[in-house]
Amino acid sequence: MADTIKGEYYYGMGRRKTAVARVRLFPNGDGSITVNGKNADIYFGKLASHMATISAPLRALDLSTTYTMTVRVVGGGTSGQAGAIRHALARALVRMNPEFKSAMRKAGYLTRDPRMKERKKPGLKRARKAPQYTKR
Numbered sequence: 001m002a003d004t005i006k007g008e009y010y011y012g013m014g015r016r017k018t019a020v021a022r023v024r025l026f027p028n029g030d031g032s033i034t035v036n037g038k039n040a041d042i043y044f045g046k047l048a049s050h051m052a053t054i055s056a057p058l059r060a061l062d063l064s065t066t067y068t069m070t071v072r073v074v075g076g077g078t079s080g081q082a083g084a085i086r087h088a089l090a091r092a093l094v095r096m097n098p099e100f101k102s103a104m105r106k107a108g109y110l111t112r113d114p115r116m117k118e119r120k121k122p123g124l125k126r127a128r129k130a131p132q133y134t135k136r
Helices: 048-060 078-096 098-107
Strands: 010-016 019-027 033-035 067-074
Touching (some): 010 078, 019 078, 048 098, 067 078, 078 098
Parallel strands (some): 033 067
């Protein structure tokens, strides 16, 4: 269905952990969200918190049902992907209307979350877990 949508759209790219999302926001839509060719409810399953994360920028501006959104997201898990989609959607909304920038910035949706998984260090079992110390 998403491939049949023609016309003008607004683009945004967002990142979170190792996930990268590319969002196309189509005006005069029906409020549907398509992620990687599937409905967002099906793609994220029963995790309502991820759906709330994705639609947060639209709810902050009271635009929930006025746009159709198609998303391509790769990498990471479901939580990172939801955060990346939120970041990309906020950028697309600002590109569409620069007056939204202050509201998006105030809500924290335009700031890229820098937290990443910490690397494993040599001599340790994981990033910080050391082998058990034995005195004798």
